Amino acid sequence: MRDLRVLSGGRGAPTVLLLHGLGATAEVWEGLAPLLPGAWVAPDLPGHGGSAPLPAYTFAAVADAVADLVDPAGTVILGHSFGGVVGLHLAARPGVRAVIGLGIKVAWTQDDLARAAALAARDQARFAAREQAVARHLRLSGLDGLVAPTSPVALAGVVEQDGQWRPALDPRAFGVGDPQIATLLAAAPVPVVLARGEHDAMVGAEQLRALVPDPVDLPGLGHNAHVESPAAVAELVLTHRA
Known part of the structure; x- marks a missing residue:
């Protein structure tokens, strides 16, 4: 395992591996983790928070860096946006029972990539x-207006x-590509579940339906649905645990 900062808690199988989105940290799960019935583990992904950067960023390289956190006795992965793609790269690892991708941007134009x-x-x-760096961090992570600037x-x-002071995010992580x-x-x-907040501007319901037969729309929520309504996303995990 690379030099990762990892939060964990709870007991009981399957373990839920929580993978945050681009720019965020493991703290983004603070409202959801206590609602899970069993064990959970949440890393700062490489180049985020307290985790070391990578020499170069690909989704596969980020997945390899956190792969040792998969419990071979049984793991359900919940990944948000960037973290959802990382979760899909881990789908074949021994012990993974299901992957839930929340708010993954699935359609990329050349302008998006540029x-x-x-x-x-x-x-x-x-x-x-520090206050200036926090403001930039909240904008980069999409959390501006959702959490207090003085919150953990x-x-x-x-x-x-x-x-x-600076955002902890290594900006090179933006270059992972399509x-x-x-x-x-x-x-x-x-099994893979793709879900989105009803008002998520980064991914449309029709885009998900083109990929999977039964995507989940979470009513009234946006891109960071797990922050806006931890209970709704915890229920999504409980419903789809293998």
Whole structure:
């Protein structure tokens, strides 16, 4: 296992492996994890929070970095957005029983990919005040307006370095490219559930229906449905646990 910061709790099988989205940290699951009936484990993905960066970023490389967190006795993976793609890359690992992908952007245009590549090429922003870095972190992670700037979820996403503050996210992670979701779904040997918040602007219901027969729409929620309504997403996990 690479140098990962990992939160965990609970007891009982199957273990739920919680994989956050791009720019977030394991703290993003703080409302959901206590609602799960068994064991759970939530890493900061490489280049996020307190976890070490990778030499280069691909979805497969991120999956390899967290693969040791899969409990061979039984694991259900819940991944949000970027983390959902990582979860699909782990689908064939021994012990994985099901993968739930929440809010995965499944359709990428050339303009989308170009914007992501441009973000990946940027230098890390640095600020004199922690509050400024927190504000940037919340925008990068899509959590602006959903969590308080002084909350553990917000503060976990920034680090102090050489007397300045910056988002913990390694911007090179933006450069992972098109996730090729259809290919991953075709290769998955376990049940896969794709879900979205009803108001998620990053992925449409029709896009998911083109990939799986029964996608889940979570009423009234947006892209970060697990933050907006932890109970609704916990129920999704309980319903689809293998």
